[in-house]
Amino acid sequence: xxxxxxxxxxxxxxxxxxxxxxxxxxxxxxxxxxxxxxxxxxxxxxxxxxxxxxxxxxxxxxxxxxxxxxxxxxxxxxxxxxxxxxxxxxxxxxxxxxxxxxxxxxxxxxxxxxxxxxxxxxxx
Amino acid sequence: xxxxxxxxxxxxxxxxxxxxxxxxxxxxxxxxxxxxxxxxxxxxxxxxxxxxxxxxxxxxxxxxxxxxxxxxxxxxxxxxxxxxxxxxxxxxxxxxxxxxxxxxxxx
Numbered sequence: 437x438x439x440x441x442x443x444x445x446x447x448x449x450x451x452x453x454x455x456x457x458x459x460x461x462x463x464x465x466x467x468x469x470x471x472x473x474x475x476x477x478x479x480x481x482x483x484x485x486x487x488x489x490x491x492x493x494x495x496x497x498x499x500x501x502x503x504x505x506x507x508x509x510x511x512x513x514x515x516x517x518x519x520x521x522x523x524x525x526x527x528x529x530x531x532x533x534x535x536x537x538x539x540x541x542x543x544x545x546x547x548x549x550x551x552x553x554x555x556x557x558x559x560x
Numbered sequence: 561x562x563x564x565x566x567x568x569x570x571x572x573x574x575x576x577x578x579x580x581x582x583x584x585x586x587x588x589x590x591x592x593x594x595x596x597x598x599x600x601x602x603x604x605x606x607x608x609x610x611x612x613x614x615x616x617x618x619x620x621x622x623x624x625x626x627x628x629x630x631x632x633x634x635x636x637x638x639x640x641x642x643x644x645x646x647x648x649x650x651x652x653x654x655x656x657x658x659x660x661x662x663x664x665x666x667x
Contacts, residue, residue, distance in 0.1 A: 471656075480647065480658055480659075480660050480661045481596075481604070481647055481649070481658040481661075482658065483655055483656040483657065483658070486656075497654050497655075498655075499655045500561075500655065533603065533604070537651075540592075540609060540610050540613075541610070544592045544651050544652065545651060546592075546594045546606070546609040546610070546651050547594065547596070547604075547606060547649070547651075548606050548609070548615065549606075550603040550604045550605075551603055552601075552602070552603050553603070
């Protein structure tokens with residue numbers, strides 16, 4: 437079955453760290469860009485960051501709100517993508533979803549598969 | 561950042577109605593726009609990409625149009641399973657950005 441399953445969420449104090457994982461199955465993981473998106477309780481979707489594939493040197497992109505604090509990485513041998521979150525703030529509280537991105541005809545990447553997400557709560 | 565403005569933010573409609581949701585980009589994004597459906601507790605589901613291309617398996621009631629800054633998602637003959645929140649998203653430039661969502665409720 438083609439799916440993405442996130443894990444690693446939980447309760448963390450402000451200033452703390454957390455590492456999220458997303459396990460992929462049912463498709464050739466290494467062919468795709470992988471992203472993290474978050475959704476605060478009762479709110480809309482906010483893009484967090486992206487890691488490209490090996491062909492694009494695993495380069496990354498980040499939202500300004502997390503740049504310098506969060507790191508997206510991947511391990512193609514384990515079909516997994518990770519989100520290392522440091523210096524967490526209360527406003528980082530959200531469900532974090534991983535998404536698979538595929539290229540369109542003109543090589544712009546769109547999300548075509550999402551996981552259910554894992555909840556991160558930042559609170560003292 | 562490219563701001564994505566969706567309207568309306570919510571609407572009430574009946575089964576069988578035709579529903580139109582609009583999305584306006586703060587600057588031109590060519591056709592690099594996707595539409596997603598999200599139900600409570602469920603992962604978002606891709607409906608349309610490249611503004612008007614159908615994702616495999618998506619019901620034919622859904623269609624998308626537009627280019628540049630103005631885009632539309634149309635649901636012909638609304639069905640019970642279509643009551644959900646819909647998001648547009650641009651993938652033309654970083655940071656990737658989403659519209660605020662349109663909640664489609666039963667009248």
